[in-house]
Amino acid sequence: MEVHNVALTISAVRPEQYPKDGLPEIAFVGRSNVGKSSLTNTLINRKAFARTSSQPGKTQTLNFYRVEDEVYFVDVPGYGYAKVSRKEREKWGVMIETYLSQRQELKGVISLVDARHEPSEEDINMYNWLLYYEIPVLVVATKADKIARGKWNKAESVIKKALDFDPTVSDFQMFSSETKYGKEQVWDWIEAHMG
Ligand code: GDP
16 A cells, blocks of 8 residues: 555544544554554654654553554554553553454454564463454564574564464564565555455
8 A cells, every 4th residue: 555644543542432434443562662663654654653662651542543544553552561550551451452352443453573582471462362352463573674584484483383373364474664574565464454
């Protein structure tokens, strides 16, 4: 998709606040610092549209970006803050579970993991949770430019093994916001799932 027009439509915590126009939605999940805003900015050809690295302790909301009046990108706040209280974490969990498990417009989730590391327990839990709810998942391994090309296959197999990756219901893509590697493939996946 050639993107010219993007607007942050709404920040939502509760279902009454989600957009009401029925456009398909693709959500982006991953721990903070994994490269989520870099990926979304690459997809929409912006240097810094989605804000980079949301600050720990800031109000956590679901951010709906309307892309070309065709699809919403939904930025799900990053998990894995060490410092938030248990109460904050519970609120975050309810907000995200409510959105991911109940939203009719949600057509797929892009789950980001760092290409250099084994997925964390939270990455694994998120992946399993998405499969349980039968939500199509694209696992995107970010920062691929930080590992030598000759080690990509190994990195991919480490990630897939840790996730117990199921290729019948999910897809995998290496990605770099530095080199833009994988951008077209991620867009293809999004367009195939917009319905
Ligand atoms: P977010 O917190 O998940 O939104 O992560 P950001 O997109 O803000 O990225 C976190 C840090 O990783 C920033 O310093 C980025 O410049 C860096 N980063 C993100 N993606 C890549 C990538 O593909 N390659 C490299 N080398 N650095 C990246």
